[in-house]
Amino acid sequence: MMLSTNDQRVYPAVGGLSRGTSSRVVSRTHTDVAQREAMKPEQLQHIWIITGPTGSGKSTVAKYLKQELKLPFLEGDDFHPQSNKDKMSNSTPLTDADRWDWLISLRDTACEILCPSASNNYQAPSGVIMTCSALKQKYRDVMRVAAYGHPTVRIHFIYLKAEEDVLMRRVHERKSHYMKSHMVHSQFEALEEPTAEWDTLAVDVTAPRDEVQRRVSAVVAAKLAEYEC
Numbered sequence: 001m002m003l004s005t006n007d008q009r010v011y012p013a014v015g016g017l018s019r020g021t022s023s024r025v026v027s028r029t030h031t032d033v034a035q036r037e038a039m040k041p042e043q044l045q046h047i048w049i050i051t052g053p054t055g056s057g058k059s060t061v062a063k064y065l066k067q068e069l070k071l072p073f074l075e076g077d078d079f080h081p082q083s084n085k086d087k088m089s090n091s092t093p094l095t096d097a098d099r100w101d102w103l104i105s106l107r108d109t110a111c112e113i114l115c116p117s118a119s120n121n122y123q124a125p126s127g128v129i130m131t132c133s134a135l136k137q138k139y140r141d142v143m144r145v146a147a148y149g150h151p152t153v154r155i156h157f158i159y160l161k162a163e164e165d166v167l168m169r170r171v172h173e174r175k176s177h178y179m180k181s182h183m184v185h186s187q188f189e190a191l192e193e194p195t196a197e198w199d200t201l202a203v204d205v206t207a208p209r210d211e212v213q214r215r216v217s218a219v220v221a222a223k224l225a226e227y228e229c
């Protein structure tokens with residue numbers, strides 16, 4: 001299934017993110033809620049966060065989705081400081097403390113991208129795709145802050161789900177990456193599955209790549225269709 005692309009739309013600066021507010025948490029008022037409910041689909045900006053443990057195929061799926069939706073893409077791995085990469089290369093799992101700044105910098109970069117600016121010719125994109133393991137609920141909550149005070153923004157987690165042994169095999173076969181297969185178990189230990197969270201679309205990724213792509217396309221298309229009603 002091919003997704004319809006909506007990246008060509010031009011958004012007025014007035015409805016979108018405004019510079020300088022990306023990291024500020026604004027309290028939700030009745031007006032905010034009313035504005036949020038009154039949004040037209042073409043005014044919305046979607047943050048698609050591809051989540052799951054190491055080896056679940058986040059980068060693979062995100063590159064596919066980038067082509068399909070023609071949206072900017074942020075690779076979560078690129079936002080880890082060298083100290084985090086060194087830790088993971090040395091087979092030491094990251095702690096919460098290691099992850100906060102990483103999560104915040106990813107979130108704030110997504111907000112910057114969605115903001116009309118000279119770099120996008122004052123035509124902010126209709127969304128952004130990012131990879132981010134977001135293993136725990138409190139990490140996903142950090143990302144959810146991107147929608148606070150920004151009535152145009154909708155956040156969707158696409159959770160790539162597979163059994164540990166499947167990911168162990170995939171990471172073992174993947175060469176030239178700092179994350180090695182013996183780190184997979186620690187990722188499952190940290191994992192709090194988001195399957196019951198309202199903004200999460202779970203996709204079973206045990207299947208071959210083309211089938212996973214079809215599943216991801218289907219859940220994204222279904223989600224976008226909800227806003228057209």
Ligand SMILES: Nc1ncnc2c1ncn2[C@@H]1O[C@H](COP(=O)(O)OP(=O)(O)OP(=O)(O)O)[C@@H](O)[C@H]1O
Nearest residue numbers: 054055056057058059060170174179207208209212
């Ligand atoms: N559906 C699939 N079937 C088989 N192999 C796959 C599938 N999807 C991805 N792979 C392979 O599994 C490995 C892990 O995929 P990928 O690097 O995209 O995962 P990731 O979640 O981004 O990992 P990390 O968090 O460690 O960066 C890669 O070698 C990739 O080619």
Ligand SMILES: O=C(O)[C@H](O)[C@@H](O)[C@H](O)[C@H](O)CO
Nearest residue numbers: 053054055077094133134179
């Ligand atoms: O939170 C984490 O422990 C990391 O983000 C891992 O989940 C990533 O998979 C790692 O960056 C390897 O790519």
